[in-house]
Structures are given as C-alpha cells and as structure tokens.
Amino acid sequence: QVQLQESGPGLVKPSQTLSLTCTVSGGSIxxxxxxxxxxxxxxxxxxxxxxxxxxxGNTYYSPSPKSRTSISRNTSKNQFTLQLTSVTxxxxxxxxxxxxxxVLTSSNSAIWGQGTQVTVSS
Numbered sequence: 001q002v003q004l005q006e007s008g009p010g011l012v013k014p015s016q017t018l019s020l021t022c023t024v025s026g027g028s029i030x031x032x033x034x035x036x037x038x039x040x041x042x043x044x045x046x047x048x049x050x051x052x053x054x055x056x057g058n059t060y061y062s063p064s065p066k067s068r069t070s071i072s073r074n075t076s077k078n079q080f081t082l083q084l085t086s087v088t089x090x091x092x093x094x095x096x097x098x099x100x101x102x103v104l105t106s107s108n109s110a111i112w113g114q115g116t117q118v119t120v121s122s
Contacts, residue, residue, distance in 0.1 A: 006115065054103070
C-alpha cells in the first residue's frame with residue numbers, strides 16, 4: 001500500500017524559505033499516471049492547491065505563488081519536496097502532500113499524507 005509522510009520544520013521565519021519533504025513508501029513516485037501534489041490549508045480556510053510533479057518530473061504550479069514555489073524530487077529516495085521562498089505569515093497553514101491521477105483536482109481516490117503544521121513567525 002502507498003503511504004505518504006510530510007516532514008520539515010514547524011516554524012519558519014518571515015522572508016526565509018520553507019522546505020517540506022514528502023516521503024513515499026509502498027510505491028514509486030515515477031509510476032504513471034500519478035501526480036504528486038502539495039496542498040495547504042490556512043486557519044479557517046479551505047485547501048489550496050500549490051503545485052504538482054508528474055511521474056515524468058514535469059512540474060505544475062498555482063498561478064499566484066508560482067514565482068516563489070518550487071517542487072522537486074529525489075527518485076533514489078522516493079521523495080518529493082516543496083520549497084516556498086520569501087514566506088510571510090500568510091504561509092501559516094497545515095501542509096499536505098497527496099497522490100492522484102489529476103494534476104489539480106483532488107478526488108475520492110487520492111492518497112493523502114497526514115499533514116504537517118507550519119507556522120511563519122519571527
């Protein structure tokens with residue numbers, strides 16, 4: 001069975017770079033037709049799609065934070081990573097990684113990590 005686990009710092013200072021890693025077990029991140037995705041959910045708000053990386057390594061980003069968002073992968077470790085530069089307090093959220101067959105939309109068949117709380121504060 002495929003499992004996803006987020007990891008990274010729980011506290012990041014404003015203007016710094018947030019880096020989170022999703023470790024995948026039970027399946028390869030290079031397996032088609034899946035997209036490996038990052039979402040975040042700020043307090044009191046809905047989930048926001050941030051971006052995705054395909055099994056082939058192609059990346060896709062939300063239009064607004066695109067210039068500050070980067071998704072990469074390490075196939076030897078079966079991990080993919082979210083980097084968000086120049087973070088602000090608005091970056092405070094629970095961050096999730098997920099897998100499904102659609103680049104943008106979530107689905108009932110999606111597999112989710114448990115989420116990790118990130119607070120942006122000085």
